[in-house]
Amino acid sequence: QTRLRVLRGIDLQAYYGEMTFLLGPSGSGKTTLLSIIAGILKADGGSIHVLGQELNRLKDLESARFRLANLGFVFQQFNLIPALTAAENAAVPLFAAGWKRRAAVAKARTILADLNMADRADALPNKLSGGEQQRVAFARALIQDPKLIICDEPTSALDGATGHHIMELLRKIVLRPDRAVLVVTHDYRILEFADRIAEINDGVIQKIESRKGVH
Numbered sequence: 001q002t003r004l005r006v007l008r009g010i011d012l013q014a015y016y017g018e019m020t021f022l023l024g025p026s027g028s029g030k031t032t033l034l035s036i037i038a039g040i041l042k043a044d045g046g047s048i049h050v051l052g053q054e055l056n057r058l059k060d061l062e063s064a065r066f067r068l069a070n071l072g073f074v075f076q077q078f079n080l081i082p083a084l085t086a087a088e089n090a091a092v093p094l095f096a097a098g099w100k101r102r103a104a105v106a107k108a109r110t111i112l113a114d115l116n117m118a119d120r121a122d123a124l125p126n127k128l129s130g131g132e133q134q135r136v137a138f139a140r141a142l143i144q145d146p147k148l149i150i151c152d153e154p155t156s157a158l159d160g161a162t163g164h165h166i167m168e169l170l171r172k173i174v175l176r177p178d179r180a181v182l183v184v185t186h187d188y189r190i191l192e193f194a195d196r197i198a199e200i201n202d203g204v205i206q207k208i209e210s211r212k213g214v215h
Contacts, residue, residue, distance in 0.1 A: 010046070010205055014148070017177040018195035018212065019170070022184045029203040030184045031152070037182070038071060038150060039063040051147050068097060072141030076153040078133045080125040086132075087112060087121040090139035097144070104143075111139040114173055131162040138166075138174060149174055151183045155190055167193040 010033060014020040024030050035041040036048055039055045048055045051070055058066060072093075080089045087108040094104035112121050115135040125133055134154065141149050154170070155163030167190045175181050183194070191197060199206045 010200075010203075012198055012205055012208075014180045014182050015196070016147075016180050017175070019175055019181045019183060019193060020196045020198065021191065021194040022182065022198050022200060023186065023191070024200040025186055028201045030186075030200055032203075033200065034150060034152060034182075034184050038073070039067050068093060069144065070146050070148060072144065072146040072149045074134075074137045074141045074149065074151040074154050076156055078125075078137045078157075080133055080136060082125055085122050085124060086117060086128065086136045086139075089125065089136050090143055092140060093143050108139060108143060111142050112136070115139055115169060129162075130158050131166060134158065134162075134166050135169070138169065142174060147179055149179065149181045151181065151185075153185055153187070154183060155185070155187050160189055163187065163190060 010029075012020075012022075012033070022030055022033065032041065036043050036055075037050060039050070039058065043056060050066075053066060055063065055066075081092070084092075087105045090108035090112060091099075091101075091104035094107065095101070099107075109118070109121050112118060112135070115138060117132065117135050117139070120128060120132055123132075125136070128136065141151075151170070155166060158166060170181065170183075171193055183190075195210070195212050197209045197211065199208075
């Protein structure tokens with residue numbers, strides 16, 4: 001049996017009130033690190049502390065509950081459910097948490113309105129533009145008021161202007177003093193939005209650059 005070490009000696013901290021970018025080429029270990037931070041994969045060694053919780057000590061069900069309550073995710077392909085409206089898609093984490101449908105959708109509508117999507121709340125995903133689908137993904141990530149938002153390649157499927165606008169929304173609406181935002185990307189067009197950039201290659205953090213105060 002061959003043992004492959006994907007990550008080696010990773011030391012990364014993300015801070016409240018900051019957008020931390022994890023930058024690196026395909027195959028550099030970004031997705032694996034993301035999955036470990038999210039508690040989806042277990043690390044073979046070291047310690048992973050997320051919001052004060054040591055993830056490696058959690059059992060699978062505990063990890064899932066922690067993830068649902070504290071983390072919000074924006075996936076590269078949006079992962080919207082075709083048969084659900086924008087508001088229903090945004091409310092999915094609340095459905096999973098046991099909320100009544102009416103209350104969950106009402107909260108989703110409020111968040112969509114903050115994202116300038118009030119008039120598109122009843123539209124199905126195939127009637128939404130790429131940028132609008134991204135906003136629904138943001139609303140879904142925000143619905144549980146998480147302390148950590150993880151964005152996996154949030155602009156890779158968008159043109160430059162739409163991607164720039166989405167990142168402006170991310171800074172303006174998603175980022176707060178009591179929330180950390182981790183953005184995994186290889187899109188150099190959006191680096192201006194980062195407070196901190198951690199460059200990863202071959203499973204190693206090569207350098208970390210602070211850009212705090214640039215914005």
